Each structure stands twice: as structure tokens, then as C-alpha cells.
Amino acid sequence: MNDDSADHLDQQLQKARRGERAALTLLVQTHQRSVYSLALRMLGTRDLAEDLTQEVFMQMNGNLSAIDSNRHLGFWLRQVTTNRAIDQLRRRARVRMTPLDEETQLFSAEEASDPLLQRHLQALLADLSPPARAVLLLRYQEDLDPLEIARTLEMPLNTVKSHLKRSLESMREKTIGTQPARCEDSPYE
């Protein structure tokens, strides 16, 4: 996002805080992919993801006065989405992730250039603990660095790095079916 775009979105945020619907619409459209994708990959089903996305944006609408920039809004949305998703997952003793056979429609044809990869990835994500899943998604979907992830999830930086390292090792082990190799060049050690 360049400076002009950031400034424009900051102005739209100010307008949305004054109750301008067009500005609020633009903010929702700008951030809905991020929120929806986090919710979908955290919770595993489209219905739950849509419900959570709507809850998060409704909450955002009531908290616009406390948000001072579009960057802050992005941080706030990621934080609320991941925290709510982790809470939902923890409330359930065992989360029933959508079986692969039912996941055909999980990703649209436009987005899923490799549906098999997406389905396999979703299955691997489902095996991670909710916090580890959130860390991985914030790192690779949202492209946040470990420090930003630590701030978003309010967890120690070393815990974030540990989640990243162990999650990637676990996923690679399950993917290639070999013993986890030591990550000598891991950036998270």
C-alpha cells in the first residue's frame, strides 16, 4: 500500500467516523479479504468464517472512534479476528474441521489456483493448536514479522518464534513423511 493510498484510507476512516456510509463501505471492502481469510483458515468452514467476519465488522463499526488510522484499523481487525477465532476453538473440546471431501467449495476457483494444495494446507493447519495456527496465518497470509505478530496476539516474541519453527517442522514432517529435520538456517531460532 503506497502513501497516497494510505492517506486516502485514513481520510475515509475519518469520514466513516462521521457516519458517511460510502466511506464505511470502502473500509469494509478494503479489509474483508484479510478478516475473512483469517476466519476461514482459523475455523475451517465457510459458515463459521462468514459469521465471524460479520461479528468483527459489526464490532468495528461500534469502535471506529477508538481507531486513529487505517494501519491501526488493520491491526485492530487482525487482533479481534484471531482472538475471537482462538476463543471459539478453545470453547469446543474438539474442533470438527471440514473433511477434505466437503471442502471442494471452500476456495473459489478464482482464488484456488491449486485446489489440492489448498485442501492439503487446510488439513495441516487444522492439526495445529489455535495459537500456533494464528501465528502461522499472521506470518504468511498477513505477512507480519514476528514482532508484529507478538503485538497482535499479545504473546512473547520468543513464543511466536517457537510456534513458527515448530509449526513449519510439523507441517513439513506430515507433508514429506520424514523425520523433522533440524532447521539450521531457520530465521526463528
Next chain:
Amino acid sequence: MSKDIESEMRAALRPLAPSEEFSQKLVANVTGRHPAPLEPRRLAPRRRSLAWWLSASLAASVVLVVGVHQHLEQQRLQQSGLEARREVLQALRVTSQKLNLAFEAVKSQSTSLTDDQSGA
């Protein structure tokens, strides 16, 4: 962990767009373009209030009718009681008068009898 794997992860986990239908519904709900219908719970207090007032009015009417009826009945009984007392008093008065007459009669007879005995 090689950088290639991280790049592949980023590519595989890029954000996904929700369906167009959901996106439109989301915008409409968040911006309030489709105001949600009033929930029954919001109407409930008014309905309860109206029902309460109707019940209260009905109860008050019943109480009023019963009260008036009882008052009239009490007045009727009181009136009939007064009438009965008046009749009793009248009867007592008549009786008393008759007794007095009888007493006077007995007294006069007794006086004349005494005079007769003293004259003899």
C-alpha cells in the same frame, strides 16, 4: 527452513475473497442499509404494558361493579333492618299499650273489689 518454503507458504496462504453474495450482505449489514426488523423482544414490553392495562382496567371494573353491588345490598339490608326494627318497636309499643290497658283494667278491678269488701 529455507526461504523457498517460506515463499511457497506465502503463495499458498494468500488472502481469499469471500463470495460476492456474502460481501454485499456484509456491507449492507455493517452500514445499516437494511435496518433489521424490530425484534419481538423489543415489542414485548409495549404488548405487555397494553395487556397489563387491559387486565387492570377489567379488574378495576369488576371490583367497581362488585363494590357498588355490595354497597347497594348493604343499604338494602340496612334499610330492611331499620324497617324491621321500626316494626318491632311498633309492635312493642302496641304491646305495651295493651299491657297498660290490661294493667289499668286489672288495677281498676282490684280497686273496686277492695271498696266492695270495705263497704260490706
